[in-house]
Amino acid sequence: MVDRVPNARDESRWRGLVPGTPPFLLIGEPDVRSEIAKVYELGYRGRAWSRISFSLTVFHADYDHLRTQEFRLNPTVVFFANGMEGKEDGVETWGTVDVMRGWRLSAGYSKLHRSLELKPGSVDTAALATVGSDPAQRWTLRSSHDLPGQVEFDAIVRHASALANPRVPGYVAVDVRLGWSPRSDLELSVAGQNLFDPGHGEFANAATRSELGRTVFFRVLGRF
Numbered sequence: 482m483v484d485r486v487p488n489a490r491d492e493s494r495w496r497g498l499v500p501g502t503p504p505f506l507l508i509g510e511p512d513v514r515s516e517i518a519k520v521y522e523l524g525y526r527g528r529a530w531s532r533i534s535f536s537l538t539v540f541h542a543d544y545d546h547l548r549t550q551e552f553r554l555n556p557t558v559v560f561f562a563n564g565m566e567g568k569e570d571g572v573e574t575w576g577t578v579d580v581m582r583g584w585r586l587s588a589g590y591s592k593l594h595r596s597l598e599l600k601p602g603s604v605d606t607a608a609l610a611t612v613g614s615d616p617a618q619r620w621t622l623r624s625s626h627d628l629p630g631q632v633e634f635d636a637i638v639r640h641a642s643a644l645a646n647p648r649v650p651g652y653v654a655v656d657v658r659l660g661w662s663p664r665s666d667l668e669l670s671v672a673g674q675n676l677f678d679p680g681h682g683e684f685a686n687a688a689t690r691s692e693l694g695r696t697v698f699f700r701v702l703g704r705f
Contacts (some may be wrong), residue, residue, distance in 0.1 A: 509567040513561045519543045535576040542569040547597070547612060551607035564603025566610070569595045583627035588619045612685065633660040633670075642686065652681035653672070654693075668702040 497676040524538035546563035553560060578586045594617065597609050623637045635658040643651040655677050660670035673696065675681070680692035 495537060514546045514563050514698075516547055516563070517545045532579040533576065534544065536574065540569075540571050540572045541669055542574075543567075544569070547608070549599070549603050549608045551603060553603060562603065562605075564600045564605060565608055566600060567595060567597035568591065585625045587623040587625070590618075592618050610646040614644050614646065616644065618642040620684075631662040633662075634658070635660075641683070648692070649682050652678065654678050654681070666704040668700075670700045670702075671697070672698045672700070 509611055520540060521528050521544045522538060526536040528534045528536075544565075544567045545546065547565035547567065549562050550563035550646040551562045551564060552558075565620055571591065573589070573591040575589040576587065580586055593615060597612060597613065599605065599609065618640075619642070620640050624634075624636045626634045637656040638653065639656070640653045641651060643649060643661065654675045656672070656674045657676065658670055658672040662668045674694050675693055676697065678693075682690040682692055682696040
């Protein structure tokens with residue numbers, strides 16, 4: 482979540498924002514404040530033996546004055562306010578194993594719990610869904626292998642859990658890349674993304690979201 486500082490348009494009650502000409506539906510508000518995030522983190526990074534490294538981070542955040550849109554009846558307009566607050570707790574961990582020379586395995590996991598609520602007087606229930614819509618869990622597995630003949634093979638398996646509102650199913654995606662460097666200033670590669678996946682969305686409702694399907698692309702990278 483990114484802190485936002487109100488700009489001149491947000492703070493000007495006499496300057497309409499939406500639409501571009503009067504009568505305006507959305508106007509600025511001089512009392513709108515900057516969002517505040519107080520974030521606390523505790524982490525550890527270390528190495529177990531010579532081939533294994535890992536990191537672990539836990540964090541907590543307190544949010545206040547989060548942006549909402551409220552109604553004013555006379556005239557009937559929408560204006561910016563700071564009617565939401567919340568808390569967030571999470572953990573992130575990552576580990577890497579050097580299986581052998583030229584072959585590395587990595588794994589990562591993150592878990593997030595966010596709780597948002599409207600302050601008394603706020604009616605922007607839509608903000609609760611849009612601001613708090615992030616996967617509760619993610620994990621990633623990665624293999625990076627340097628093969629003979631200046632060939633590289635990378636494979637990634639990644640997962641994101643489902644979103645509740647709007648409803649977005651969780652997914653598992655597989656990405657692979659095969660690269661070859663016939664000389665020091667030239668690299669040829671072919672990569673596939675979202676293999677074995679007929680298509681998945683990552684956010685927004687089913688009627689408007691884009692589905693990310695299988696993609697294969699080639700790349701030539703040279704230094705001249």
